[in-house]
Amino acid sequence: MPRPKPVHPDIALREEEQLFAGRFFDVYRQAATLPSGLQQDWQFVTHPGASAIAALDDQGRMLMVRQYRLPVGNWSVEIPAGRLEEGEAPMLAAQRELEEETGYRASSWEPFFEFVPAPGFCDEVVHVFLAQGLEVVPGGGLTCDEDEELEVLWMRPEEVLDLSPADSKTQLAAFRVLAR
Numbered sequence: 543m544p545r546p547k548p549v550h551p552d553i554a555l556r557e558e559e560q561l562f563a564g565r566f567f568d569v570y571r572q573a574a575t576l577p578s579g580l581q582q583d584w585q586f587v588t589h590p591g592a593s594a595i596a597a598l599d600d601q602g603r604m605l606m607v608r609q610y611r612l613p614v615g616n617w618s619v620e621i622p623a624g625r626l627e628e629g630e631a632p633m634l635a636a637q638r639e640l641e642e643e644t645g646y647r648a649s650s651w652e653p654f655f656e657f658v659p660a661p662g663f664c665d666e667v668v669h670v671f672l673a674q675g676l677e678v679v680p681g682g683g684l685t686c687d688e689d690e691e692l693e694v695l696w697m698r699p700e701e702v703l704d705l706s707p708a709d710s711k712t713q714l715a716a717f718r719v720l721a722r
Contacts, residue, residue: 546570546588547665552577561585566625567664589666593636594623596654596715597646597673604702604719605676606712607643608693619695619705620712623668632669641679644694649675655718659710668711670718 549555554575562569566589573583597605604621611618624639626632633651641647654672658665702708702716 546572546586549574556581567666585663587664587666589625589664590628591626591632591667591669592623593626593632593639594621594668594670594711594715595636595640595648595673596621596670596719597640597644597648597676598719599676599696602719603696603698604716605640605644605646606695606697606702608695609691614707616707618707618709619697619702620709621670621715623711633671636669636671636673640673643692645679646676647679648673649677655714657710657714670711670715672719 546558549572555572556575557571557573559571560568561571568588569585570588571583571585573581575581595605599605606619607622608617608619610616622640622643624635624643626635630638633653637648637651650673652672654670656667656669658667660666699716699719702712703720705712
């Protein structure tokens with residue numbers, strides 16, 4: 543897993559220790575002194591980052607996946623997404639995830655936006671791509687991870703905004719699609 547991002551040059555790092563090493567993320571503690579002299583002691587999650595896909599069909603509908611999310615104890619309808627593998631470029635991860643989670647490929651790809659979902663406790667950056675020119679992968683293509691069970695569906699961006707509970711990457715993607 544990745545180490546914490548480098549500390550800004552204005553910040554004096556006094557201590558750093560890894561508290562937990564997990565399958566999807568690690569937890570670190572850092573003690574630092576800010577330029578004002580204020581001392582902070584912070585625990586946070588390091589994450590390799592993720593790619594997500596706002597995949598649109600010719601009618602402007604968004605390709606979505608429905609899956610059970612154990613941490614929130616509920617089903618969630620989201621845009622396709624997944625964690626970056628070590629050394630993997632975000633665009634390649636997006637292309638891989640679209641095919642694995644939905645069984646579709648796209649002929650047109652462009653970077654759409656990036657965001658940090660929880661900067662108060664996690665360094666994850668989510669790279670969102672706009673994918674168009676969708677076609678079903680010959681032979682199915684849908685190859686979920688062993689711990690995933692996904693249902694593929696189509697929704698208009700306006701419908702996506704009404705989802706509850708809703709995750710941030712999906713809501714941001716729907717807003718950005720509508721703003722185009």
